[in-house]
Amino acid sequence: MVNGAVRVDPTEPDLSVRIGRLELRYPTLMGSGCYGSGEEYAPFIDLSLLGGVVLKSVTRLPRLGNDPPRLAAVPSGMLNAIGLQNPGIDAYLERDVAKFADRPCAVIGSVAGFSVDDYAYVTKRLAARDEIDAVELNISCPNVGTEGETFACDPELAEAATRAARAVTGKTLIVKLSPNVTDIARIARIAEDAGADALAVINTVRGMAIDVERQRPRLGNGSGGLSGAAIRPIAVLAVYEVAQAVRIPIVGQGGIETARDALEFFLAGASAVGIGTGNFTDAQAPVKVVAGVRDYLIARGKTRLRDIVGAANPAFAGVRA
Numbered sequence: 001m002v003n004g005a006v007r008v009d010p011t012e013p014d015l016s017v018r019i020g021r022l023e024l025r026y027p028t029l030m031g032s033g034c035y036g037s038g039e040e041y042a043p044f045i046d047l048s049l050l051g052g053v054v055l056k057s058v059t060r061l062p063r064l065g066n067d068p069p070r071l072a073a074v075p076s077g078m079l080n081a082i083g084l085q086n087p088g089i090d091a092y093l094e095r096d097v098a099k100f101a102d103r104p105c106a107v108i109g110s111v112a113g114f115s116v117d118d119y120a121y122v123t124k125r126l127a128a129r130d131e132i133d134a135v136e137l138n139i140s141c142p143n144v145g146t147e148g149e150t151f152a153c154d155p156e157l158a159e160a161a162t163r164a165a166r167a168v169t170g171k172t173l174i175v176k177l178s179p180n181v182t183d184i185a186r187i188a189r190i191a192e193d194a195g196a197d198a199l200a201v202i203n204t205v206r207g208m209a210i211d212v213e214r215q216r217p218r219l220g221n222g223s224g225g226l227s228g229a230a231i232r233p234i235a236v237l238a239v240y241e242v243a244q245a246v247r248i249p250i251v252g253q254g255g256i257e258t259a260r261d262a263l264e265f266f267l268a269g270a271s272a273v274g275i276g277t278g279n280f281t282d283a284q285a286p287v288k289v290v291a292g293v294r295d296y297l298i299a300r301g302k303t304r305l306r307d308i309v310g311a312a313n314p315a316f317a318g319v320r321a
């Protein structure tokens with residue numbers, strides 16, 4: 001384990017978190033697609049101060065991604081429609097994965113797919129590598145077999161993808177949920193029952209911006225996924241509701257830029273947090289989040305982060321482990 005929950009100083013609050021079999025020294029994961037594998041950020045931040053990095057989602061076959069523009073800045077956030085650009089699992093395993101071996105924090109592979117078989121196939125191959133500590137299942141993809149229904153939005157597909165991935169690895173499996181559903185708690189329960197060790201809540205929110213001069217959508221793809229501060233209240237509510245429905249840990253994410261933002265997620269019931277878009281404006285954001293959470297705990301006489309998880313959520317159903 002690259003990132004054992006070693007407490008450096010027993011007089012400091014314990015910020016460690018256990019997610020399935022994964023032990024993180026810090027409760028901060030860098031969001032998939034927002035951090036590369038960490039090497040782009042290494043000149044600006046000490047990677048040993050992160051809990052872990054979730055890698056960009058990888059698919060069975062190579063993908064060129066969507067037509068540009070792929071990003072659009074909007075008030076308090078951004079829209080993206082990258083289109084899962086990646087080299088495909090063969091080239092990824094051959095070229096890229098070996099580079100992740102010396103990361104001083106956890107490395108979590110992210111799997112995307114367009115059929116249940118894709119999820120099983122890519123998870124099995126990725127999880128078999130020693131450089132990969134855990135797998136996150138990005139189920140916000142359309143299923144080619146059911147007229148493009150999104151896995152994360154369809155209870156049966158969400159269950160099938162989770163079961164298929166669970167069957168091929170004993171490593172920690174995090175299932176990433178989409179907010180683009182009526183009842184996220186229901187999908188969360190289904191993923192837990194299908195074998196997820198943890199849930200990442202939430203992926204981006206569907207959105208669009210229109211260029212009024214060109215009278216066209218600003219993204220080449222038309223619609224995209226909204227991230228950043230704009231989605232934080234949506235994400236906090238999603239965590240709050242999911243935390244009442246499942247016992248497994250939640251990695252809360254969506255618009256976290258500061259310690260106070262992260263605290264909202266912990267108090268709603270998240271055991272760890274993801275930071276994605278926040279890294280684009282402040283490369284030090286993950287370090288500041290940890291420092292601010294530490295100060296908050298000390299100011300309240302708390303010795304462990306887990307003691308405040310779910311504190312604002314009277315029906316919190318999770319385990320504070």
Ligand SMILES: Cc1cc2nc3c(=O)[nH]c(=O)nc-3n(C[C@H](O)[C@H](O)[C@H](O)COP(=O)(O)O)c2cc1C
Nearest residue numbers: 031032033057080138203227228254255275276277
């Ligand atoms: C440019 C960009 C690319 C992303 N790519 C992925 C991806 O490949 N897989 C995935 O599961 N999530 C992806 N996401 C979603 C983020 O990991 C994160 O869940 C989401 O943006 C909400 O968190 P944030 O507001 O902190 O960014 C991407 C987000 C952005 C902004």
